Amino acid sequence: MISLALPRGSSLEKRTLDLFARAGLRIQRPSDHSYRGTITYGDTGQVSFYKPREIPLVVESGLFDAGLTGADWIEDCAAKVEIVESFTYAKVTDSPWRLVLAVPEEHPASSVADLGPGTRVASEYLNVARRFFRDAGTRVELVPSYGATEAKIPELADAVIDVVETGASLRNNGLRILETIRTCTPQVIASPAAWADAGKRDRIRGIARLLVAASRGPLRILLTVRAPRHRLGEVRPHLPAGSWRAGVDLADDDLLVLQGLALREGLPEMIDGLLRAGAIDVIESEVGKVVEVGP
Numbered sequence: 001m002i003s004l005a006l007p008r009g010s011s012l013e014k015r016t017l018d019l020f021a022r023a024g025l026r027i028q029r030p031s032d033h034s035y036r037g038t039i040t041y042g043d044t045g046q047v048s049f050y051k052p053r054e055i056p057l058v059v060e061s062g063l064f065d066a067g068l069t070g071a072d073w074i075e076d077c078a079a080k081v082e083i084v085e086s087f088t089y090a091k092v093t094d095s096p097w098r099l100v101l102a103v104p105e106e107h108p109a110s111s112v113a114d115l116g117p118g119t120r121v122a123s124e125y126l127n128v129a130r131r132f133f134r135d136a137g138t139r140v141e142l143v144p145s146y147g148a149t150e151a152k153i154p155e156l157a158d159a160v161i162d163v164v165e166t167g168a169s170l171r172n173n174g175l176r177i178l179e180t181i182r183t184c185t186p187q188v189i190a191s192p193a194a195w196a197d198a199g200k201r202d203r204i205r206g207i208a209r210l211l212v213a214a215s216r217g218p219l220r221i222l223l224t225v226r227a228p229r230h231r232l233g234e235v236r237p238h239l240p241a242g243s244w245r246a247g248v249d250l251a252d253d254d255l256l257v258l259q260g261l262a263l264r265e266g267l268p269e270m271i272d273g274l275l276r277a278g279a280i281d282v283i284e285s286e287v288g289k290v291v292e293v294g295p
């Protein structure tokens with residue numbers, strides 16, 4: 001039986017649960033306010049909901065076999081965990097978010113080196129901030145923040161290190177990015193103890209594989225193409241890479257049924273090419289997930 005720590009809160013909880021659902025990994029809990037539940041994957045595992053910043057430590061210590069949280073908190077905790085997989089969703093977009101150093105629009109600095117000693121920098125990510133300024137050789141005063149970090153300027157701070165996803169929060173608070181410290185993604189992590197256990201490692205890998213399949217599936221389309229056997233040579237170069245022969249049309253031995261996974265981008269041109277090369281029709285089907293065997 002496996003135990004998982006999943007993120008609680010407005011930023012990662014909903015989209016993480018959506019991903020598990022699309023992966024076919026059923027998480028059940030009595031209500032959205034329950035912090036404990038179960039996951040069904042072969043047998044039944046335990047799921048607990050923790051704040052993203054706490055997850056690296058409860059996984060590192062082995063209290064949980066695995067977890068999912070933001071790379072920013074894994075780095076801030078300097079947690080010794082196995083990074084099993086990364087995804088690209090954030091709170092509202094499907095792109096990585098960034099940890100940035102930001103200052104008011106009118107601030108004269110053009111890089112971190114321009115911040116004078118005694119500059120007050122508010123952040124929730126105190127360890128990342130400490131390492132960043134040490135590496136930059138800049139002495140500042142770090143001010144702990146517990147959220148709404150941009151609001152600390154001007155009373156409590158002169159600059160912030162905070163999360164940027166769409167940039168709306170910085171814009172709305174009259175701030176601009178001075179330096180990007182790192183880009184971050186949600187990551188599946190495993191405890192060193194669970195990773196050393198072949199049975200648990202297999203389970204964690206299996207879960208990660210299904211999550212990857214569910215996150216990539218919707219980017220692709222399954223194309224089913226019917227083409228006369230004698231036109232195969234012309235049609236083949238227009239098929240998606242890695243296509244396969246699915247069979248022969250029941251009504252016509254000379255008609256091949258071909259299939260392949262195509263990316264959504266460039267699909268209209270691919271279909272035009274197939275029809276021009278001799279295909280008699282092309283069927284597009286939505287893909288749920290493509291589970292690949294992996295390393």
Ligand SMILES: Nc1ncnc2c1ncn2[C@@H]1O[C@H](COP(=O)(O)OP(=O)(O)OP(=O)(O)O)[C@@H](O)[C@H]1O
Pocket residue numbers: 008009010011012013051052053069070071072073090091092097163164165166184
């Ligand atoms: N747009 C975003 N804003 C804030 N955090 C984000 C965003 N997108 C992804 N994240 C990531 O989600 C995690 C949020 O952690 P945090 O402890 O701040 O919880 P939260 O979900 O924002 O909590 P709350 O609901 O209390 O605001 C971090 O890893 C963070 O970087």
Ligand SMILES: O=P(O)(O)OC[C@H]1O[C@H](OP(=O)(O)OP(=O)(O)O)[C@H](O)[C@@H]1O
Pocket residue numbers: 010011146147148149150162163164165166167168169170
């Ligand atoms: O670039 P954006 O898309 O605007 O996203 C980033 C903002 O969102 C988060 O704040 P949140 O609303 O979660 O409040 P908090 O700071 O209190 O956690 C984060 O702390 C940033 O302020």
